[in-house]
Amino acid sequence: MAEPLLQLRGLKKSFGALLATDNVSLTLRPGEIHALIGPNGAGKTTLIHQIAGTLQPDEGELRFAGQDITSLHMADRVQLGLARTFQVSSVLPEFSALRNVMLAVQARQGTSFRFFADVRRDARLTDAAAECLARAGLDGRAAVPAAELSHGERRRLEIAIALATGPRALLLDEPMAGLGPEGSKDLVVLLNALRSEVPMLLVEHDMDAVFALADRISVLVYGRVIATGTADEIRRHPEVRAAYLGDDA
Numbered sequence: 001m002a003e004p005l006l007q008l009r010g011l012k013k014s015f016g017a018l019l020a021t022d023n024v025s026l027t028l029r030p031g032e033i034h035a036l037i038g039p040n041g042a043g044k045t046t047l048i049h050q051i052a053g054t055l056q057p058d059e060g061e062l063r064f065a066g067q068d069i070t071s072l073h074m075a076d077r078v079q080l081g082l083a084r085t086f087q088v089s090s091v092l093p094e095f096s097a098l099r100n101v102m103l104a105v106q107a108r109q110g111t112s113f114r115f116f117a118d119v120r121r122d123a124r125l126t127d128a129a130a131e132c133l134a135r136a137g138l139d140g141r142a143a144v145p146a147a148e149l150s151h152g153e154r155r156r157l158e159i160a161i162a163l164a165t166g167p168r169a170l171l172l173d174e175p176m177a178g179l180g181p182e183g184s185k186d187l188v189v190l191l192n193a194l195r196s197e198v199p200m201l202l203v204e205h206d207m208d209a210v211f212a213l214a215d216r217i218s219v220l221v222y223g224r225v226i227a228t229g230t231a232d233e234i235r236r237h238p239e240v241r242a243a244y245l246g247d248d249a
């Protein structure tokens, strides 16, 4: 079995008396989509924050690509290839789709804006950004201001921006939110196509999407992982059915 790319060991995080992350251990393997599901307030976003580096765990260890990243800053985790798309969009609405992605490519290359940019460098930047847009299924929409993109296209743009950071793993926080059934289906097709390029940890409430995409599913309830398994194993799991899925799953 492939070595895990991302490994969480015994993570704990409290907010006052509330234990929001209760001894969580899980892995993300190369080539897989691992979904994290659970009722509202179960601690999914809190966990994603700790993986991305925007929140420090009280206890436990995070390893990524063989390295202990527990105390690394978010920017250093991104440099290592751990990219996140946000529940709240990080897109700049007045900039074109292409320009939004170019900013992310530029950040990866560690260069800032210059007024008199090298034309060849600028062309390389444009090409790299255009390629990320194409991988996210947005070719043909490069010149459109982000504000004029549809909701589904905005979601794709966020994914293109994440791809521009050169990720080795993607953290996706509710990518289907607000898309509707057709939009969700389209995004499922895209994520499915990307899975061989970049493994994903997917927080998602849309169970159709989760069951269509996930190689493994972990179920979080009151901050604790109560089960990890394939879609079939999770559907059949008695504690999961009782706590979360209900008996019609």
Ligand SMILES: Nc1ncnc2c1ncn2[C@@H]1O[C@H](COP(=O)(O)OP(=O)(O)OP(=O)(O)O)[C@@H](O)[C@H]1O
Residues within 6 Å of the ligand: 015, 018, 020, 038, 039, 040, 041, 042, 043, 044, 045, 046, 047
């Ligand atoms: N900064 C914070 N301070 C205090 N409590 C917090 C903070 N962030 C989250 N919580 C609490 O921690 C628990 C887990 O919240 P979290 O947002 O991680 O859950 P979630 O599973 O992502 O929920 P949802 O599915 O609704 O997004 C909740 O009870 C929440 O109120």
